[in-house]
Amino acid sequence: MEPDRRLTAQGIERKQQLLDRAAELFAERGYPETRVIDIVRAAGVAKGLFYWYFDNKEALFEELAEQIRLQLRRQQGTVLQPGDPALVNLRRGTEASVHFMAEHAHFFSLLEVEGRNCTDVLRRGTEQHIADTLTLIRAGQADGSVRHEDPVLLALGVVGAVGQYSHFHRTGRITMPLPDLAAFVGRHVVHCVAADDEVARAALGASAALATVP
Numbered sequence: 731m732e733p734d735r736r737l738t739a740q741g742i743e744r745k746q747q748l749l750d751r752a753a754e755l756f757a758e759r760g761y762p763e764t765r766v767i768d769i770v771r772a773a774g775v776a777k778g779l780f781y782w783y784f785d786n787k788e789a790l791f792e793e794l795a796e797q798i799r800l801q802l803r804r805q806q807g808t809v810l811q812p813g814d815p816a817l818v819n820l821r822r823g824t825e826a827s828v829h830f831m832a833e834h835a836h837f838f839s840l841l842e843v844e845g846r847n848c849t850d851v852l853r854r855g856t857e858q859h860i861a862d863t864l865t866l867i868r869a870g871q872a873d874g875s876v877r878h879e880d881p882v883l884l885a886l887g888v889v890g891a892v893g894q895y896s897h898f899h900r901t902g903r904i905t906m907p908l909p910d911l912a913a914f915v916g917r918h919v920v921h922c923v924a925a926d927d928e929v930a931r932a933a934l935g936a937s938a939a940l941a942t943v944p
Contacts, residue, residue, distance in 0.1 A: 757836035816870035821916040828912040831896035
């Protein structure tokens with residue numbers, strides 16, 4: 731959509747309706763099999779309205795992915811507590827991410843299946859997650875809660891753990907309840923990046939993220 735195109739409240743609602751119906755169809759049929767006409771029929775709007783908001787199906791998908799990415803960042807942000815050790819916040823953000831990916835399992839499954847067609851979308855989302863994690867890693871190195879190794883490698887390890895454990899949960903290879911899995915991944919990350927065992931024990935003894943995850 732053109733950046734200067736302003737939407738009324740009704741326009742915003744209709745655009746979101748198209749995004750929501752498209753997300754449902756993508757999950758049910760897959761991205762390639764879902765046509766623009768299918769989306770507008772599911773949304774109950776005219777085809778011309780679709781092209782008022784989006785240039786094509788690809789543009790809609792990119793905006794949908796951007797929405798999911800921003801929602802993930804907001805959910806991570808709600809559990810971070812300024813002034814707490816960065817390692818504690820890293821644990822909280824990790825657990826919030828595992829919860830979010832499970833709550834939006836259909837979308838993340840779609841990204842995996844359609845990865846070849848959505849490489850830019852995948853890359854942007856992953857790069858943002860790495861950048862946010864890297865900020866916490868560097869803050870942890872500054873406050874002494876995270877060990878002084880290559881911060882990029884540590885961030886990649888955290889993001890990789892969240893992604894892989896979430897994938898195995900989505901595909902049924904991990905069957906433990908979601909709260910237990912999120913707590914496990916949080917503990918795993920703490921042990922992987924903590925400056926020492928004492929710091930790790932302190933971080934694990936701090937308030938768990940689960941109490942504040944929406």
